[in-house]
Amino acid sequence: MGETISGLAASAIPISAHFFPDWGEAIDGDLWLIPVWGLAAAAAFRLLFSSPFELWKEEKERADRGASVISEIGAGRPLRFTMLEFRFDYSNGPTGPLTEIRFSHENVGIHLVSYCLEDFTIEIDGQIQTTTPPPQTVFQQPATRGHFDCRLSSPITIPSFPSTVKVGFSYSYDTVPPTKVRRTGGVLRYVLCGPQLGDPVEGFWYESQIEE
Incomplete structure (x- = not known):
């Protein structure tokens, strides 16, 4: 997910330059890069923090399902x-x-x-x-x-x-x-x-x- 957002952020630069050639010049200096860096920061945050949590959550749910199955087997035909x-x-x-x-x-x-x-x-x-x-x-x-x-x-x-x-x-x-x-x-x-x-x-x- 983080890589997807980063890719979108990176692709926004050439797309904006193509459709709005004067857009970068209308903003002083590098201020036009602020939204791009904001998207990149959001992607980095998700990659560093949200993605590991989601992976842990998926593994925990899988382990809980396995324990539930084993418990049902033991209770049914012990x-x-x-x-x-x-x-x-x-x-x-x-x-x-x-x-x-x-x-x-x-x-x-x-x-x-x-x-x-x-x-x-x-x-x-x-x-x-x-x-x-x-x-x-x-x-x-x-x-x-x-x-x-x-x-x-x-x-x-x-x-x-x-x-x-x-x-x-x-x-x-x-x-x-x-x-x-x-x-x-x-x-x-x-x-x-x-x-x-x-x-x-x-x-x-x-x-x-x-x-x-």
């Missing part, structure tokens, strides 16, 4: 599932049955979240076991990660590896203070490469996903 951990019973040796699943998650919002694991099904090589989770409400602080352990209704001995495992689950959750009950979950597919601690686990892949 609980994020992150991973599963398959936990085996090694009390009788280096290998053992699958006894527990650990669900890991993250609260990406700015409010405390309360959640409950509603249902849980595990399928290993076509054999399905449904486990009723304990009616336990868990609280997760904002911007933190946590986990929830769920024991199987009965231990599962996996006959051979690698083995394909599908886990279906759903959480219900709400913020504190409460705003709206939501559900998240799905069916995940993994490939277990061995029963021992440290054996690789491939996945996960979503077979289906729930966001309500």
Whole structure:
């Protein structure tokens, strides 16, 4: 903007000289330059003071819009599932049955979240076991990660590896203070490469996903 005003001020001199050739002579000395220098001073003031303020204002508005979007995302869908951990019973040796699943998650919002694991099904090589989770409400602080352990209704001995495992689950959750009950979950597919601690686990892949 400042450059535009300066350009107009500079172009005023030859234009005035063209249309009013006697204009400069009618004014003593350099008094006719006063309006031109006034325009130039106004342009310099805008360039030095107004333009940086306008740039700062635009950046602040952009940052405020970004913070608002992040806040809305956190308030709308704050609980994020992150991973599963398959936990085996090694009390009788280096290998053992699958006894527990650990669900890991993250609260990406700015409010405390309360959640409950509603249902849980595990399928290993076509054999399905449904486990009723304990009616336990868990609280997760904002911007933190946590986990929830769920024991199987009965231990599962996996006959051979690698083995394909599908886990279906759903959480219900709400913020504190409460705003709206939501559900998240799905069916995940993994490939277990061995029963021992440290054996690789491939996945996960979503077979289906729930966001309500």
